Amino acid sequence: xxxxxIAFYFDFSSPYGYLAAERIDALAERHGRAVAWRPFLxxxxxxxxxxxxxxxxxxxxxxxxxxxxxxxxGLGLPFRLPETFPFLSVAACRAFYWLLDEEPERAHALALAxxxxxxxxxxxxxxxxxxxxxxxxxxxxxxxxxxALQDPAVKxxxxxxxxxxxxxxxxxxxxxxxxxxxFWGHDRLADVERWLESGGW
Amino acid sequence: xxxxxIAFYFDFSSPYGYLAAERIDALAERHGRAVAWRPFLxxxxxxxxxxxxxxxxxxxxxxxxxxxxxxxxGLGLPFRLPETFPFLSVAACRAFYWLLDEEPERAHALALAxxxxxxxxxxxxxxxxxxxxxxxxxxxxxxxxxxALQDPAVKxxxxxxxxxxxxxxxxxxxxxxxxxxxFWGHDRLADVERWLESGGW
Numbered sequence: 001x002x003x004x005x006i007a008f009y010f011d012f013s014s015p016y017g018y019l020a021a022e023r024i025d026a027l028a029e030r031h032g033r034a035v036a037w038r039p040f041l042x043x044x045x046x047x048x049x050x051x052x053x054x055x056x057x058x059x060x061x062x063x064x065x066x067x068x069x070x071x072x073x074g075l076g077l078p079f080r081l082p083e084t085f086p087f088l089s090v091a092a093c094r095a096f097y098w099l100l101d102e103e104p105e106r107a108h109a110l111a112l113a114x115x116x117x118x119x120x121x122x123x124x125x126x127x128x129x130x131x132x133x134x135x136x137x138x139x140x141x142x143x144x145x146x147x148a149l150q151d152p153a154v155k156x157x158x159x160x161x162x163x164x165x166x167x168x169x170x171x172x173x174x175x176x177x178x179x180x181x182x183f184w185g186h187d188r189l190a191d192v193e194r195w196l197e198s199g200g201w
Numbered sequence: 202x203x204x205x206x207i208a209f210y211f212d213f214s215s216p217y218g219y220l221a222a223e224r225i226d227a228l229a230e231r232h233g234r235a236v237a238w239r240p241f242l243x244x245x246x247x248x249x250x251x252x253x254x255x256x257x258x259x260x261x262x263x264x265x266x267x268x269x270x271x272x273x274x275g276l277g278l279p280f281r282l283p284e285t286f287p288f289l290s291v292a293a294c295r296a297f298y299w300l301l302d303e304e305p306e307r308a309h310a311l312a313l314a315x316x317x318x319x320x321x322x323x324x325x326x327x328x329x330x331x332x333x334x335x336x337x338x339x340x341x342x343x344x345x346x347x348x349a350l351q352d353p354a355v356k357x358x359x360x361x362x363x364x365x366x367x368x369x370x371x372x373x374x375x376x377x378x379x380x381x382x383x384f385w386g387h388d389r390l391a392d393v394e395r396w397l398e399s400g401g402w
Contacts (some may be wrong), residue, residue: 051258059249201275
């Protein structure tokens with residue numbers, strides 16, 4: 001039987017997305033599932049959901065910062081909030097989708113490496129040069145990626161992926177879809193695991 | 202050793218608060234802790250946190266409804282969303298604080314009974330008559346409670362409790378504070394339990 005992959009939507013600028021990214025593959029593997037990583041631009045749905053970046057909200061923002069650091073410590077994951085935050089993740093997303101069709105495994109490795117550069121090391125992955133540097137370390141051609149980041153077809157691909165995420169009902173990061181069932185938030189991974197174990201409830 | 206009680210803040214209109222209310226006492230008891238139940242009015246901080254009632258938000262609201270029902274099913278708890286929702290929980294809060302000093306155990310029982318009337322049975326606890334009916338079933342005097350709900354001192358008590366919650370940094374429901382450490386959300390109860398077990402991390 002070929003089970004459906006778990007759809008894993010995230011914004012590269014989302015700290016909770018980083019925490020989920022560090023766990024989702026092992027979780028899926030325990031249940032014989034693959035994971036389809038799908039970065040998108042969370043800002044594109046903020047108007048619809050009348051939302052704004054979490055860490056800038058009075059009270060909630062301070063709590064979230066504490067909760068993210070506590071969650072990372074609890075999971076034994078390094079965490080460092082980038083100085084520029086929140087940040088635009090357009091270049092990171094374009095690099096990912098440019099690689100995805102031809103080299104899905106390298107695209108996956110790039111996504112995780114970008115997340116670690118941002119949230120384990122506090123790097124600035126909003127900069128195209130940082131994205132290129134991280135990709136180069138994985139064997140991607142600098143010249144090809146520099147060209148891709150300016151390629152209208154790559155830009156259009158990202159736009160259509162963002163629209164597809166919104167059409168799938170995605171409005172947060174991380175957001176997982178398992179056999180049609182939506183789960184929002186890093187704190188729903190235990191539910192995702194239980195859903196995979198039990199086939200739902 | 203007398204350990205501090207867990208502070209348990211909630212709005213009677215919060216479905217996730219109901220789910221937590223059904224679990225918090227047993228959780229605390231496993232660790233030799235008491236629970237200080239502290240209803241407040243979540244609407245009082247919505248302006249500060251630039252938030253609005255969850256279920257009315259596009260995309261998020263539909264998801265939350267599904268997530269609440271799924272969470273209740275997963276916990277084996279009955280769930281029914283009241284027809285009037287969200288609702289004002291002023292009468293429920295006043296009844297609780299009126300009882301609290303003289304009869305803390307009955308106040309606690311009333312809070313749980315009100316939550317069940319609202320979210321297990323779909324009752325309308327925004328109505329003073331419903332609050333009185335639920336309280337009467339617990340042996341509270343109807344006449345005394347009717348008078349208390351109009352008593353300026355009781356109204357003032359609720360106002361000061363809401364201000365105290367806000368001053369304590371509470372901005373959501375449910376919201377737990379364990380030895381000074383804040384946890385927001387029904388989905389942080391596993392963290393609360395781990396915090397109690399380990400003394401923090």
